[in-house]
Amino acid sequence: MLSRARRFPVLAAVVAAVALGSCTAEETGPPFREVAGTRLLMASVMEPAADHLWASVGWIITPEGEEHIRPQTDEEWTLVRNSAVTVAESGNLLMMDRRKMDDEDWVAWSRDLIDAGDAAMQAADARDVQGVFDTGEQVYFACAGCHAQYWVNDPNQFRQ
Numbered sequence: 001m002l003s004r005a006r007r008f009p010v011l012a013a014v015v016a017a018v019a020l021g022s023c024t025a026e027e028t029g030p031p032f033r034e035v036a037g038t039r040l041l042m043a044s045v046m047e048p049a050a051d052h053l054w055a056s057v058g059w060i061i062t063p064e065g066e067e068h069i070r071p072q073t074d075e076e077w078t079l080v081r082n083s084a085v086t087v088a089e090s091g092n093l094l095m096m097d098r099r100k101m102d103d104e105d106w107v108a109w110s111r112d113l114i115d116a117g118d119a120a121m122q123a124a125d126a127r128d129v130q131g132v133f134d135t136g137e138q139v140y141f142a143c144a145g146c147h148a149q150y151w152v153n154d155p156n157q158f159r160q
Protein backbone atom coordinates (compact mmCIF):
# COMPACT_ATOMS: atom_id res chain seq x y z
CA MET A 1 0.00 0.00 0.00
CA LEU A 2 1.32 3.47 -0.94
CA SER A 3 1.89 5.99 1.81
CA ARG A 4 0.29 9.42 1.56
CA ALA A 5 3.67 10.97 0.72
CA ARG A 6 4.33 8.55 -2.14
CA ARG A 7 0.87 8.77 -3.62
CA PHE A 8 0.91 12.57 -3.94
CA PRO A 9 3.51 12.87 -6.75
CA VAL A 10 1.50 10.39 -8.81
CA LEU A 11 -1.60 12.50 -8.37
CA ALA A 12 0.37 15.67 -9.24
CA ALA A 13 1.59 14.05 -12.44
CA VAL A 14 -1.96 13.13 -13.44
CA VAL A 15 -3.17 16.69 -12.74
CA ALA A 16 -0.32 18.08 -14.85
CA ALA A 17 -1.15 15.76 -17.73
CA VAL A 18 -4.83 16.75 -17.65
CA ALA A 19 -3.90 20.44 -17.54
CA LEU A 20 -1.57 20.04 -20.53
CA GLY A 21 -4.31 18.21 -22.41
CA SER A 22 -6.84 20.99 -21.88
CA CYS A 23 -4.29 23.63 -23.04
CA THR A 24 -4.04 21.88 -26.39
CA ALA A 25 -7.84 21.69 -26.71
CA GLU A 26 -8.20 25.42 -26.00
CA GLU A 27 -5.83 26.30 -28.81
CA THR A 28 -8.36 24.99 -31.34
CA GLY A 29 -10.93 27.68 -30.47
CA PRO A 30 -13.22 29.08 -27.77
CA PRO A 31 -14.57 26.50 -25.33
CA PHE A 32 -18.08 26.36 -26.78
CA ARG A 33 -20.43 23.98 -24.99
CA GLU A 34 -23.73 23.37 -26.75
CA VAL A 35 -26.37 22.92 -24.07
CA ALA A 36 -29.30 22.29 -26.42
CA GLY A 37 -29.26 19.88 -29.32
CA THR A 38 -30.68 20.92 -32.68
CA ARG A 39 -34.26 20.00 -31.83
CA LEU A 40 -34.34 21.77 -28.47
CA LEU A 41 -32.69 24.85 -29.98
CA MET A 42 -35.47 24.94 -32.57
CA ALA A 43 -38.24 24.47 -30.02
CA SER A 44 -36.96 26.77 -27.28
CA VAL A 45 -35.16 29.57 -29.11
CA MET A 46 -35.97 29.69 -32.80
CA GLU A 47 -39.65 28.77 -32.96
CA PRO A 48 -40.79 31.25 -30.24
CA ALA A 49 -38.77 34.07 -31.83
CA ALA A 50 -39.96 33.33 -35.37
CA ASP A 51 -43.59 32.95 -34.19
CA HIS A 52 -43.44 36.33 -32.52
CA LEU A 53 -41.99 37.90 -35.65
CA TRP A 54 -44.65 36.30 -37.89
CA ALA A 55 -47.51 37.23 -35.57
CA SER A 56 -46.42 40.86 -35.21
CA VAL A 57 -47.71 42.07 -38.58
CA GLY A 58 -50.54 40.94 -40.82
CA TRP A 59 -54.06 41.38 -41.97
CA ILE A 60 -57.17 39.61 -40.81
CA ILE A 61 -60.32 39.62 -42.91
CA THR A 62 -63.39 39.81 -40.66
CA PRO A 63 -67.08 40.26 -41.52
CA GLU A 64 -66.58 43.90 -40.52
CA GLY A 65 -63.71 44.36 -42.94
CA GLU A 66 -59.93 44.20 -42.94
CA GLU A 67 -58.11 44.40 -39.63
CA HIS A 68 -54.45 45.36 -39.59
CA ILE A 69 -52.08 43.84 -37.09
CA ARG A 70 -48.97 45.86 -36.37
CA PRO A 71 -46.84 46.82 -33.39
CA GLN A 72 -48.43 49.83 -31.70
CA THR A 73 -45.86 51.05 -29.19
CA ASP A 74 -42.09 51.49 -29.01
CA GLU A 75 -42.00 48.57 -26.63
CA GLU A 76 -43.82 46.32 -29.09
CA TRP A 77 -41.46 47.33 -31.88
CA THR A 78 -38.49 46.54 -29.63
CA LEU A 79 -39.88 43.06 -29.00
CA VAL A 80 -40.19 42.49 -32.75
CA ARG A 81 -36.63 43.71 -33.22
CA ASN A 82 -35.46 41.36 -30.45
CA SER A 83 -37.16 38.38 -32.09
CA ALA A 84 -35.47 39.22 -35.39
CA VAL A 85 -32.07 39.37 -33.68
CA THR A 86 -32.72 35.99 -32.05
CA VAL A 87 -33.64 34.47 -35.41
CA ALA A 88 -30.57 35.96 -37.10
CA GLU A 89 -28.08 34.92 -34.44
CA SER A 90 -29.54 31.43 -34.19
CA GLY A 91 -28.19 30.89 -37.71
CA ASN A 92 -24.73 31.21 -36.17
CA LEU A 93 -25.64 28.71 -33.45
CA LEU A 94 -26.66 26.20 -36.14
CA MET A 95 -23.18 26.39 -37.65
CA MET A 96 -21.44 25.43 -34.42
CA ASP A 97 -19.55 22.17 -34.61
CA ARG A 98 -21.88 19.63 -33.06
CA ARG A 99 -24.98 21.02 -34.79
CA LYS A 100 -23.52 21.53 -38.23
CA MET A 101 -24.48 18.66 -40.53
CA ASP A 102 -22.15 19.58 -43.39
CA ASP A 103 -20.22 22.50 -44.86
CA GLU A 104 -22.45 23.02 -47.88
CA ASP A 105 -26.25 23.27 -47.80
CA TRP A 106 -26.58 23.27 -44.00
CA VAL A 107 -24.30 26.27 -43.83
CA ALA A 108 -26.08 27.91 -46.79
CA TRP A 109 -29.52 27.61 -45.10
CA SER A 110 -28.05 28.90 -41.86
CA ARG A 111 -26.60 31.89 -43.70
CA ASP A 112 -29.97 32.51 -45.36
CA LEU A 113 -31.53 32.58 -41.91
CA ILE A 114 -28.96 35.08 -40.68
CA ASP A 115 -29.54 37.35 -43.70
CA ALA A 116 -33.33 37.12 -43.38
CA GLY A 117 -33.22 37.81 -39.62
CA ASP A 118 -30.87 40.74 -40.21
CA ALA A 119 -33.24 42.19 -42.82
CA ALA A 120 -36.17 41.74 -40.41
CA MET A 121 -34.19 43.51 -37.69
CA GLN A 122 -33.57 46.45 -40.01
CA ALA A 123 -37.24 46.57 -41.03
CA ALA A 124 -38.27 46.60 -37.36
CA ASP A 125 -35.77 49.37 -36.61
CA ALA A 126 -37.28 51.36 -39.49
CA ARG A 127 -40.83 50.68 -38.17
CA ASP A 128 -41.55 49.28 -41.62
CA VAL A 129 -44.67 47.09 -41.35
CA GLN A 130 -44.56 45.80 -44.94
CA GLY A 131 -40.81 45.21 -44.57
CA VAL A 132 -41.35 43.06 -41.44
CA PHE A 133 -44.02 41.11 -43.34
CA ASP A 134 -41.74 40.53 -46.37
CA THR A 135 -38.65 39.63 -44.34
CA GLY A 136 -40.79 37.34 -42.19
CA GLU A 137 -41.55 35.45 -45.38
CA GLN A 138 -37.81 35.33 -46.14
CA VAL A 139 -37.24 33.83 -42.66
CA TYR A 140 -39.96 31.27 -43.33
CA PHE A 141 -38.28 30.15 -46.56
CA ALA A 142 -34.97 29.60 -44.73
CA CYS A 143 -36.69 27.50 -42.02
CA ALA A 144 -38.76 25.52 -44.50
CA GLY A 145 -35.91 25.03 -46.97
CA CYS A 146 -33.64 23.48 -44.38
CA HIS A 147 -36.47 21.35 -42.98
CA ALA A 148 -37.32 19.98 -46.41
CA GLN A 149 -33.75 18.84 -46.84
CA TYR A 150 -32.65 17.78 -43.36
CA TRP A 151 -35.67 17.11 -41.17
CA VAL A 152 -36.01 13.41 -41.69
CA ASN A 153 -38.06 11.38 -39.27
CA ASP A 154 -35.23 9.65 -37.51
CA PRO A 155 -35.43 10.52 -33.82
CA ASN A 156 -31.88 9.37 -33.25
CA GLN A 157 -30.27 11.41 -35.97
CA PHE A 158 -29.81 14.53 -33.88
CA ARG A 159 -28.70 14.91 -30.30
CA GLN A 160 -31.72 15.88 -28.17
Ligand code: HEC
Pocket residue numbers: 038039040042043046047050051087094106107109110113139142143144146147150151152154155157158159
Ligand atom coordinates in the same frame (compact mmCIF):
# COMPACT_ATOMS: atom_id res chain seq x y z
C1 HEC B 1 -29.97 24.73 -41.07
C2 HEC B 1 -31.15 23.93 -40.91
C3 HEC B 1 -32.38 24.44 -40.20
C4 HEC B 1 -32.89 25.70 -40.18
C5 HEC B 1 -32.38 26.95 -40.88
C6 HEC B 1 -34.08 25.65 -39.36
N1 HEC B 1 -34.27 24.38 -38.89
FE1 HEC B 1 -35.78 23.79 -37.64
N2 HEC B 1 -35.06 21.91 -37.69
C7 HEC B 1 -33.95 21.48 -38.38
C8 HEC B 1 -33.78 20.06 -38.18
C9 HEC B 1 -32.69 19.20 -38.75
C10 HEC B 1 -34.83 19.64 -37.33
C11 HEC B 1 -35.10 18.22 -36.80
C12 HEC B 1 -34.36 18.03 -35.52
C13 HEC B 1 -34.61 16.66 -34.93
O1 HEC B 1 -35.47 15.94 -35.40
O2 HEC B 1 -33.91 16.34 -33.95
C14 HEC B 1 -35.62 20.83 -37.04
C15 HEC B 1 -36.74 20.82 -36.23
C16 HEC B 1 -37.51 21.92 -35.92
C17 HEC B 1 -38.64 21.93 -35.04
C18 HEC B 1 -39.18 20.72 -34.25
C19 HEC B 1 -38.66 20.77 -32.83
C20 HEC B 1 -39.24 19.64 -31.96
O3 HEC B 1 -39.38 19.89 -30.76
O4 HEC B 1 -39.51 18.56 -32.48
C21 HEC B 1 -39.13 23.19 -35.03
C22 HEC B 1 -40.33 23.71 -34.23
C23 HEC B 1 -38.30 23.99 -35.89
N3 HEC B 1 -37.31 23.19 -36.42
C24 HEC B 1 -38.48 25.34 -36.13
C25 HEC B 1 -37.65 26.09 -36.96
C26 HEC B 1 -37.87 27.48 -37.25
C27 HEC B 1 -39.03 28.31 -36.72
C28 HEC B 1 -36.87 27.87 -38.07
C29 HEC B 1 -36.60 29.21 -38.69
C30 HEC B 1 -36.69 30.37 -37.85
C31 HEC B 1 -36.01 26.71 -38.30
N4 HEC B 1 -36.52 25.66 -37.60
C32 HEC B 1 -34.88 26.75 -39.08
C33 HEC B 1 -33.12 22.25 -39.16
C34 HEC B 1 -33.27 23.61 -39.39
